[in-house]
Amino acid sequence: MKNGFSVFMAAFIALGLSWCGFVLGPVEQLGTAKQTSVLNSSDTYPVQRSGDATLGLQVYRASGCAACHTEQVRQDGVVCEVVLINTGKNAAVVSNLVSTLKLDGLTKDEADAVSDKITTAGGKAEIRIVPVGTDIARGWGVRRSVAADFLYDYPVQAGSLRAGPDLANVGARLPDLNWQLVHLYAPAAVVKNSAMPPFRFLFELRKLGDAPLPDALQFPKEFLPPAGFEVVPTPEAKQLAAYLLSLRADAPLYEAPFTPVTTKP
Amino acid sequence: MNPTETSNNLGGASVLASRIDASCRVPLLALFGGAAVWLVVGLVLSLAAIMTFHKPDMFADCPFLTYGRAQAAANDALLYGFCIPAGLGVMLWIFARLSQTELCLPLVPIVAANIWHLGVLVGTVAILIGDSTGFAWLEFPRGGSVLLFTAFLLIAISAVATFGQRRERELYPSHWFLLAALLWFPWIYSTANLLLITHHPVRGVAQMAIDCWFANNLIFVWLSLAGLGTAFYFLPKLAGRPLHSNYLALFAFWTLILFGTWCGIPQGAPLPAWMPAASAAAAVLTLVPVLAVAVIAVKTVCGSEAACNGGPLCHVKFGTAAFILSGLMLIASACPQFSRVTEFTWFGPAQTQLQMLGFFTVVMCGAIYELLPRVMGFGLPFPRFVRLQHWLFMLGIVLWAGSLGVGGVEQGMKLGNSQTAFADSTGVALIFLRAGTTGLFLILLGSLLFAANIFVMTIKWKIALLKSLLAVVKAPLKMEEVES
Amino acid sequence: MNDEAKSNCPARTDGEPTATRAAVPMVIFVVMLLLLFLGAVYFDHHSGWFDAKVYSPYVSAEQLELYQPKSGAAAAAAQGRKVYETVCGICHGVDGMGKPNQAPPLAGSEWVNGAGFHRLAQIPLLGLNGSFQVEGRDWNLNMAPMGAALSDADLAAVITYIRTSWGNKAGAVSADDVKAVRAVVGGHPAISAAQLNSIPE
Numbered sequence: 001m002k003n004g005f006s007v008f009m010a011a012f013i014a015l016g017l018s019w020c021g022f023v024l025g026p027v028e029q030l031g032t033a034k035q036t037s038v039l040n041s042s043d044t045y046p047v048q049r050s051g052d053a054t055l056g057l058q059v060y061r062a063s064g065c066a067a068c069h070t071e072q073v074r075q076d077g078v079v080c081e082v083v084l085i086n087t088g089k090n091a092a093v094v095s096n097l098v099s100t101l102k103l104d105g106l107t108k109d110e111a112d113a114v115s116d117k118i119t120t121a122g123g124k125a126e127i128r129i130v131p132v133g134t135d136i137a138r139g140w141g142v143r144r145s146v147a148a149d150f151l152y153d154y155p156v157q158a159g160s161l162r163a164g165p166d167l168a169n170v171g172a173r174l175p176d177l178n179w180q181l182v183h184l185y186a187p188a189a190v191v192k193n194s195a196m197p198p199f200r201f202l203f204e205l206r207k208l209g210d211a212p213l214p215d216a217l218q219f220p221k222e223f224l225p226p227a228g229f230e231v232v233p234t235p236e237a238k239q240l241a242a243y244l245l246s247l248r249a250d251a252p253l254y255e256a257p258f259t260p261v262t263t264k265p
Numbered sequence: 266m267n268p269t270e271t272s273n274n275l276g277g278a279s280v281l282a283s284r285i286d287a288s289c290r291v292p293l294l295a296l297f298g299g300a301a302v303w304l305v306v307g308l309v310l311s312l313a314a315i316m317t318f319h320k321p322d323m324f325a326d327c328p329f330l331t332y333g334r335a336q337a338a339a340n341d342a343l344l345y346g347f348c349i350p351a352g353l354g355v356m357l358w359i360f361a362r363l364s365q366t367e368l369c370l371p372l373v374p375i376v377a378a379n380i381w382h383l384g385v386l387v388g389t390v391a392i393l394i395g396d397s398t399g400f401a402w403l404e405f406p407r408g409g410s411v412l413l414f415t416a417f418l419l420i421a422i423s424a425v426a427t428f429g430q431r432r433e434r435e436l437y438p439s440h441w442f443l444l445a446a447l448l449w450f451p452w453i454y455s456t457a458n459l460l461l462i463t464h465h466p467v468r469g470v471a472q473m474a475i476d477c478w479f480a481n482n483l484i485f486v487w488l489s490l491a492g493l494g495t496a497f498y499f500l501p502k503l504a505g506r507p508l509h510s511n512y513l514a515l516f517a518f519w520t521l522i523l524f525g526t527w528c529g530i531p532q533g534a535p536l537p538a539w540m541p542a543a544s545a546a547a548a549v550l551t552l553v554p555v556l557a558v559a560v561i562a563v564k565t566v567c568g569s570e571a572a573c574n575g576g577p578l579c580h581v582k583f584g585t586a587a588f589i590l591s592g593l594m595l596i597a598s599a600c601p602q603f604s605r606v607t608e609f610t611w612f613g614p615a616q617t618q619l620q621m622l623g624f625f626t627v628v629m630c631g632a633i634y635e636l637l638p639r640v641m642g643f644g645l646p647f648p649r650f651v652r653l654q655h656w657l658f659m660l661g662i663v664l665w666a667g668s669l670g671v672g673g674v675e676q677g678m679k680l681g682n683s684q685t686a687f688a689d690s691t692g693v694a695l696i697f698l699r700a701g702t703t704g705l706f707l708i709l710l711g712s713l714l715f716a717a718n719i720f721v722m723t724i725k726w727k728i729a730l731l732k733s734l735l736a737v738v739k740a741p742l743k744m745e746e747v748e749s
Numbered sequence: 750m751n752d753e754a755k756s757n758c759p760a761r762t763d764g765e766p767t768a769t770r771a772a773v774p775m776v777i778f779v780v781m782l783l784l785l786f787l788g789a790v791y792f793d794h795h796s797g798w799f800d801a802k803v804y805s806p807y808v809s810a811e812q813l814e815l816y817q818p819k820s821g822a823a824a825a826a827a828q829g830r831k832v833y834e835t836v837c838g839i840c841h842g843v844d845g846m847g848k849p850n851q852a853p854p855l856a857g858s859e860w861v862n863g864a865g866f867h868r869l870a871q872i873p874l875l876g877l878n879g880s881f882q883v884e885g886r887d888w889n890l891n892m893a894p895m896g897a898a899l900s901d902a903d904l905a906a907v908i909t910y911i912r913t914s915w916g917n918k919a920g921a922v923s924a925d926d927v928k929a930v931r932a933v934v935g936g937h938p939a940i941s942a943a944q945l946n947s948i949p950e
Contacts, residue, residue, distance in 0.1 A: 001436060001515070004428060004444060011445035014522035015452055018478065021527065021543060023456055026474035029537065029801045031467040039818070061399035064333015070609055074533035077806045078816055108815050129818045137683035145535035146804055147470040155399035155461070156472045158535060162609040162680065163318075163694075165687050187321075193688040195695070197317050197332055198325040252818070255802040259818040282764065363765055438768055501766035510771035520781065538805045539796035546788030553781045560777075 036148050039252040046151050049246045056243025059236045061155055063199070070159035071168045071247065073141030075256070076133035079104065080111035086124035094123035104130075128259035139173065140166040141249060143256040149249040164196055172248040180241040181217050181233050189223035202237040205229050281365060286640045288367035289358050290726075292423075293640055295378035296354035297633060298723055301716040303346025303385060304626070308709040310339035315705060318698050329393045337404045338392040343621060344402065344484070345413060346385040349450070350378065351629040352491035353420050356443045358636050359498050360424050363440065364431035370423045377419035384412025398462050400472070402480040410458050414451065421447045438514035442494030445522060446487055453482045470535055481529025484617055485595060488625045489521060489588065493558060495632050496585050500562060503578040503635065504569035509561055517557035524550040528595060532604040548599030555592035558585070575652030580631025583659055587623030587666075591616055594670065606681055611694055612673030619666040622708060627658055630715055637722065646721040650714040657711035664704025672697025825902075825921075829910030832903050836895055837873075837911075845915040852890070853883040856915035860945075866922045868948050870908060870930040873897075876939035894939065901927045 001007050035044040049057070060066070081104035087094045101114050111127045118125040131143045145168055150156045174180065179190060185203050187194035203217070208230050215238075216230040225231050233241070252258050314335035316323050324330040353374075361368045368374075388409025391397065397404040405413070424447060428440070457479035460467050467475065501508040508514065527547030530540045562585045573579040594616040597603045607613070634651050638644050645651065672694045679690035797803025800810045807813045819827055834843055840852035847854035855861050860869055860883065873896025881888045896904045901924040908927070912919035 001441060003434070003436070004425070004440075007436070007441050007444045008448060010441075010519065011448045011522060014445075014519075014526055015449060015482070017523070018482070018526035019452070019456065022478040022529065022540065023460070023475055025799075026471040026536070026540070027460070027467050029799075030469055030471040030474070033469055062334075062395035062397065063328075063331060064337050064397065066399065066401075067333040067336050072533065072535045074608075075804075075806055076605070080816075127818070129816050134681055134683050138687070144804060147535060147537070147801075149535065150470040150473070151468065153469065154466055154472070156470055157399060158470070158473050160401065160531065160609065160613060161611070163691060191688075193692065195318060195321065195688075195691045197321040197323070199331070200325045201328045201331075254817065255804055255813070257813075257817050279764075365765075437766070498766055501768070508766060508768040510773075511768035512773045513771070513777075514768060516773050516777070532805075535804075537797065537799075537801050538803050538807065539792075539799045541805065542792050542796040545795075546792050549791075550781070550784050550788055552784065553777065556780070557777060560774075 030147050033147060033151060035151065036253060039254060039257055043251070045148055045251045045253060048152055050242060052239045052242035053246035054243075056239035056241070056246075057153060057157070059202075059240040060157055060243055063240075066157040066159040068159075068161060068163035068196070070162055070166045072145040072158045073135045073143070073166060073168045073249065074133055075131045075136060075144035077131075078258075079130050079132055080106045080108055081128045081130055082106065082111050082114045082118070083126050083128055084118065084123055085126050088122035088124060090122045094118065094121050097121050098123070126259075128261075129257050131256070131258050135166060141169045143250070143252065143258050145249055146253060146255050148253055148255070167244065167247055168249050170247050171245045172250055175245060177241055177245060178218050180244050181237060182219060182223075184237060184240065185217060185231055185233075186219075186223055189220055199237075202234055202240065204232045204234060206232050282362070283639070283642070285361045285365070285367050286358075286636075287642065288371055289361055289640050290642075292357060292368065292371055292374035292378065293354045293637070294723055294726070295375050296350040296357075296381075297637070297719055299378065299382035299385075300347045300350040300354070301712075301719040303342050303350075303382075304712045305709070305716050306389075307339050307342035307346055308705065308712050310335050310342060312702070312705055312709060314339055315698060315702050318695060319702065328395065334393050334395065334397065337397055337401075338389050340402065341392065341404055342385065342389050343626075345388070345405070346382070348488060348621060348625050348629070349417075350381055351633065352446070352488075352495070352625070353417075353424075354378075355495050355629060355632045355636065356446070356491065357420070357424055357427065358640065359439055359443065359495065360427045363433070363437055363498075364427055365433065366427065366430040368423065369426035369430055373423045374420050377416040377423075380412050380419070381416035384409045384416060387412065400457075400461055400476045402483060403457055403461065403476060407458070407462055410454070410462065414454055414458070417450055417454070421451070437498075438508060438511060438518070439494040439498040441515070441518045442490045442497065445518070446490040446494065449482065449487050449490060453479050453487075473534065474530065474536055474540060477529040477531065477534070479529075482526055484620055485528060486522065486525045488620055489525065489592075492584065492588065492625045492628050493517075493521075496581050496588075496628050497561070499577065499581045499628075499632055499635060500565050500585070503576075503581065504566050504571050506565055506569050509564035513557055513561055517554045517561065520550070520557065521554040525554065528599065531608060532599065532601055533608050545599045545601060548596050551592060552596055555589055555596070558592075559589050562586075562589075575655040577631040577635035577651070579655050580627050580634065580651075580658075583655070584624050584626075584628035584631065587619055587627065587662065591619040591624055594619065606677035607673055608677070610673035610677040610680065611669045611697070612677065615666050615669035615673055618669065619662065623662040623666055627662070630654065630658070633715075634718075637719070641722055641726055643722075643725070645718050646725065647714070647718050650718055654711040654714045657707045657714070661704045661707030661709075661711060665701045665708060666704075668697040668701035668704060672701070825906045826910060826913070828903065829906030829908075830914075832899065832907045833910050836899070837907065845911065845917075847883075850890075852892070853881065853886070853888045855911050856917065858883050858917075861911055862917055862919045864919075865949070866908065866912075866920075866926060867930060868945055869912075870904075870922070870927060871934055871940060871945065871948065873899075873904065873908075874931060875934060875937055877941070877945075878939045879941040879943075881942045891939070897935070901925070901931065 001010065035046065037043065038045050084098050097117065101117065103114065106114065115125045115127055135141055183190050184199045186198050187196040205225065206229065208228050212230050213232055215232050219225065252260055313330050314332050317332040357368060357374060388405030391406050391409060392404050396406050398406055428444065457475060460475055461472055466472060497508055497514060524547050528544055528551060530536060530544040532541045532545060534541055566582060571578055598607050598612060598616060634645065675697065676690045676694040679685045679693055795805065795808055797807065797809055803810055803813055841847055841855050845854060845856035863869060874894055876894035877892040879889065905922045905924040905927045909921040911917065913921065
């Protein structure tokens, strides 16, 4: 290139293009997003977190938890499964038919075909949409994370390394407040072979008074604090635990559809 | 040209060169002195952070060094404390030399360097006390970032002024890379700060998209621009051959800035599908500039009679090789099949560390070892350290980045099998983290050698300055003849 | 430096590095164009074309729509539309506008939009003969009992569909409603407009 100005223009154009794509684009598409509605329901999503949980997000940020934990579930694919709801009048015929058909791991077209076969035989079938993926198989979520899950977060702590498990649905997976607090104080007490460092500075080791404080942590037998002492969470610890308990992303949405299973075996 | 003319020209050239070098002395010392300190501090913090994996209990009662804070502080100290000031200092010198003029407005970079290092100090302390912003590679809160932005603009003013004074109007490839870097940082830094670290940030996951864009443009594109601009200056100079070739370098420049800037969005991100898809396509296209740089480097250096001996040429060669490897890692990690394994593992940090430490730091150390004796006017106090540092860095980086990379792949394969317990993936990574820690320790030793050279040179210069001041003060006064 | 390299460089007397003028090998351009093509194909297949709702693994807005689970009401509407288009739409038109000399329109028809469904349900169940007025126009055709062979659920779905589509805003009809009507009139011969008018809605 001939002179400084043409170098400037080259850099300006190149950076300008990616600025339009990855700054302007997300701001236009996602920056003005509002609450969306849960699929097949009038509930809105997401629900604003409680006060303690919102403060807990700031404790999460200040402690750098996102350095080891992610809050995003991935999804590798989606399959349909067909479930018989009603055998109808010709119960025997329908049951025989169903036993010959493949009912899960189907594409939508295959599922439609199977469902039609059942309907013409007189039965009634429902097609269920099932997300699949390694994260989902591990129980870290029922669907992938989407923009709506982070609508009210500042700063968004999606994370980039899994030195610890994903936390997108930890509030649904481990809903016990005491467990979360004990895990923060001494991870090895509740998770075998945990690589997580203890966060003892979020707690106080206090001398036991006449009776244990209601806030005091309850430990498993092998990890009790020294005799005459109890462990009490500071407000930061309680806020962080409230935030962790508020983490759940299991509502079906238009952009991440699935058929909620109402009864679990 | 007849021999007398040539030797006169060369003699004149060398006098001019030493004047140019002298004009850069104080600004560069201000930049490099702080940079050397931050290199050591950043590596110490990095070591402290990684110790958490070997002994989780270590900082259980100390909130300042908990992993999340120590790791963020280490990364930012290395990037903003060492990489950018070192890059800017070398850039000022290259501009002055290529322009064949003394550094313009030399007071401005001196002031700016101090503002910059103050900003890094404010930011690093803020992270350690819990005031980090929560955005990767952008953790410095508003106070620190304003100082950094101001200082960068000031240095850019001096650099552009020096560039504008050039006598040889034709541009050399390094000019393009370094000038582009001067535009790149202020734009991405101000955008990221104004949209994310403000009272009315963009809403929701758009923050993540912008943070990923910023991190990629800073760590991959900016470090590549500044590092390659430097490498394309020093490789031909030290090898004694011309750069191969002007047009291939132009091609590499254009393809790097057009494609490399789109690479940042990870494949599994909670963003609409077009963003990861665009990044994946761009990452594959980034193969083109990486290949072009490889061809340029190999064709420039091969066949050179210059001996290596662990000197600056060795540093720059190793650094350029590290760039090519880190570029290939970036491309691989964007391919959907591979990213399914390596996403969220230590592979990503391995690529970043290889780019930052393996490529940029090594190239800058080589460049600084080459230019600093000329700038200061006297040789390195510990010349043997150059070779020692080269070996320590080479071994250290292979161990550190290599272990993290392989560990990341192993971790990813365990994570990818949903039947495997999660603790297995962290367990297998731990073995590689141990090897990596050894590598990090070697890099720290190397950086101490570097800092020792800079530190002693600064002291020697200050002593010489003091001596000359004292000599002026002590000189006998010339008695003027009194007119009778 | 060999002579070729020397002549390939612009002269610089100041000891600063120079660059040769060697041409860019064509191979690298070919590689770049190939990768651009592959990248464009990948983007076309995986990007959902900038739709804000399409997240991987979905690749298009159509596919995402296809995989939406249907709730009870939505499932019936989908079924009703399917049945209509296979059974009724051939004569009455997919857009409900009817076809001259074949079938009257259903869109805006007072027979479809009645408050009750008893009158309407008998038309597909029994068939309709003779002179018939729809929206001020005369029709004199014979309709076979197209709905007699449908199940209660399907007929209810189709009646609901025509009562809620193309601007019609009448109420839905359930399978039980259809069952009740069928129980009373099922199997009777085709009715006429006069007979229909005598039935309460």
